[in-house]
Amino acid sequence: MVESNGSGAGSSTEVLRMLETLAKRVDSTEKRVETYNSRVDQIPGAPPILKGPDSKRYIQRPFPPSAAPKLIPKRFKMPDIQKYDGTTDPQEHVTSYTCVIKGNDVEEDEIESVLLKKFGKTLSKGALTWYDHLPEHSITSFEMLADAFIKAHAGAKKVQARKADIFCIAQRDDELLHEFVNRFQRERMELPPVPEEWAAQAFTKGLNPRSSTASFKLKENLLEYEAVCENALVRIAAQKQIMERYYNRRTNFRHFQVGDLVLWKVTLNTKNPNEGKLGLNWEGPYKIIEVTGKGSYQLESMDGQRLRNNWNVAHLKRYYC
Known part of the structure; x- marks a missing residue:
């Protein structure tokens, strides 16, 4: 144990000695750099030495x-x-x-x-x-x-006070509303930036009684116009519902599901001209394999061949075996 302690003390002393030597080298290097920089600074026309940040x-x-x-x-x-x-x-x-x-x-x-x-x-x-x-x-x-x-930071307080100057902008008695709007925007740009809420309050406060009354009437007219538009939309929606109910009463809706067998109506475009008046009015049966939309279906033949186009419910009727 004694020998171990002695060995530990010796190694600690050696480490301290190495650290002292390293510190002396660092100090010596810093002094040499300072001496070099001072000599360079004395050279006429030499650019200044850029000094790094002070770590302290x-x-x-x-x-x-x-x-x-x-x-x-x-x-x-x-x-x-x-x-x-x-x-x-x-x-x-x-x-x-x-x-x-x-x-x-x-x-x-x-x-x-x-x-x-x-x-x-x-x-x-x-x-x-x-x-x-x-x-x-x-x-x-x-x-x-x-x-x-x-x-x-006393200057910041002055800036804050200058921001409040926006509330001092007022409309003159002989100044039209659009002229005051233009002047308000110009003077606002010369002040420090303020929130939009400040600008709106300052503009409203700066209106003279005549413009304030006009603005109030304009606001009332806009609200009244909005109410008229809303009533018109309500009437249009009600009329649309009436027409929809009338159409639904006169229309017999047919709905099919995937797997149902249907016939599709022969039209002039799909009718065989050689068959004449005795030709079939309906062809099929076909199987519904997909509902592609409201009243629209995808069909395939009984041998599994998928038809190219979708078919509307108005051209289909159920096939009964």
Whole structure:
């Protein structure tokens, strides 16, 4: 056992020695690369050296461990909060975030740490890029982080305010309705994009009383026209049902099934001209092998030869052996 422990200690020492040697080689290589890059930068007309991303930036945090000393409690669950992308009011996002964190069964001494550590998870797109580029250990409290966040995204609040300007577009007293429609579309294009519901509400709100009355009457006329069309369709459907019932009373429908034997009617196209008036009016029997549609059947002869065309029920009658 003693020899085994001694052997293990010796191998561990050797591994550490190899790691130290490897670390020295890496440092030496980095220094040589920096020296080479600095010399190249001094050459007149030489293109700048493209530097790769700093790997330390991916693991660094904008706040030191002393600013968030508490661990995230296991009972904590990240609330379902809409991620901020840099296009809305930053103050509103901070307020919503702090309210849901405080109401998440977190102890009072844990709130500051949770606020700092989880704030990045509520960001996306441009706001997340801003957070990722914060200098390491540049934030010492959540208050400081929130203040920097609001100042950095103050322009989004101005955009939000400009969106509300669409409700300020109003029709002038001497402006015709079609002229106001054209002007509304032009001024809307100069504002930040807004939902269609906003545009519809803003347009309705901007109409003057004269146009509002005209629009209301137009809407009433359209509803009345729709009711007239609906009544006309009802009358057409009722008339169609009457005609269908009348036709059904005068028509003797025949229905056949697969396997039934039938005769088919001889017409001028299928009649043998040599037979004259004494020729047969019906030919068969034939067997129904398929129902191809409403009142349409496929036939075959008694020797199994399939007829080329489908036959309508009007040209068929049942064959009785």
